[in-house]
Amino acid sequence: MAQQSKITPRDKDYNQWYLDVIQQAELADHAPVKGCMVIRPNGYALWEGIQRVLDDMFKETGHVNAYFPLLIPEEFMKREAEHVEGFAPECAVVTHGGGSKLEEPLYIRPTSETIIWSMYKKWINSHRDLPLLINQWANVVRWEMRTRLFLRTTEFLWQEGHTAHATEEEAEAETRQMLEVYRRLAEDTLAIPVIQGYKTEREKFAGAKRTYTIEAMMQDHKALQAGTSHNLGQNFARAFDVTFQDEEGKQQLVWATSWGVSTRMIGALIMTHSDDRGLVLPPRIAARKVVVVPIMGKKGGADIRPEAQQLADELGLGRAVHVDDRPNVSPGQKFHQWEQRGVPIRIELGPRDVESGQAVVVRRDTGEKLFVARAELKEKVAQVLDDIQANLFARAKALREEHSFSIDDKETFLKKLEEPGGFLHAHWCGQTECEANIQKTTKATIRCIPLDAKEEKGVCPFCGGESKQRVIFAKAY
């Protein structure tokens, strides 16, 4: 008997849809503590996939992993003026330990620049100690007012790279290199098209000289910042007095970068590809790429399960193939469950298929059914997995293009922002005050100044000030 879907359709309630997808796919659950989440095995598998891909790229670009402590002395947080102003209000602070009040409160890290630079002071003396290229995989805590699973939780997992360089040019090159690493993760592995750009003064990281970002568009046309790479200039070196002796024997301040991607990326992944039937995963991030569902056939027939297992083995995909041979669950039930979990390909194998030497291959992204001869199955599956990966990227990119507008006047700006929403490419005068006013009246923020924006003279549609390039406005998560 058909049941109604347990997933609220996107056009009915997008936020509820997002929560339903997460619940049905068993990605995460609300924890007993406000704003915290439990990442369940299906969700953690996605994080592990992201970690593998990123960590490889970090190592390829010369970085090493280390681990710094969770607790930061209060005094460290206060060293860099902008940094403390930006982060202190959202920090959790430990005031008691071992049954008594602590002399100095300890901050639970909201990010690790301060503790890391306090150590870099000890480790960096000479130009021969540079560059220092360290990454850490860690959890951080930020006491946000309002939380959403994966997109914004009180505690979240991330990686944070912290590098030290001898020259400004080198630090800038590092910052840009890591932004490109993030673009590759988003686009090549997660099939999430992103725009690379940098943040305005108002939106940049507290303590940074310049913040680069990758911005993605979700299916409700809102923007999501998916990763950031900061050129910190000499701010933290100055705050922690980190200098090195150059080739000529002179003491110089060190140049710094930091960059991070968090479990928010999983939220981006969910919101970019999933549909009203549940999670949709790009094959390259799916731990299970193929599920084989044997269909038992009428009573007295041969047991089809060994055949299904053999078919799975023939695919040569190892643990990425799962045979769902649960005996008391109907095929329809299995189909729905695996669709909700986002498995890219389902292969059905029933008596009729065995008889005719074929299998039924069903794509999660399009629902298309293909009848494939067993001899060609391995090749076909590999090809379909590639197709799905490419299709999901193309689909997401098409949505973004469809909802990106070049805007020159205030009236159109306001209208497009409401309906249908999206990325508004508009001129901007460059004034922080004007930017703040726009946010106040429209709820849209400048997501970034795109790296590939071409020079173009224009006027700010809000204040009429002069502008030399377009920036991207959008409502954001």
Add this chain to the structure above:
RNA sequence: CGGGGUGUGGCGCAGCCUGGUAGCGCGCCUGCUUUGGGAGCAGGAAGCCGGCGGUUCGAAUCCGCCCAUCCCGACCA
């Protein structure tokens, strides 16, 4: 921190107005029958009704306080 909800077996809910034996669906367990899009029958387990206090012979239900959580805003990866 403001506005609006919601707390009842694992999940989703009804019951509350009009106090009187705690119910339904899904899920779970056992058995048999089933398997090409969410299977059927039979039997079964599982709940100090968010917490504390009050009213009452009697509270899931009425009153007060508290807590948690979700959604909408201001803050943010």
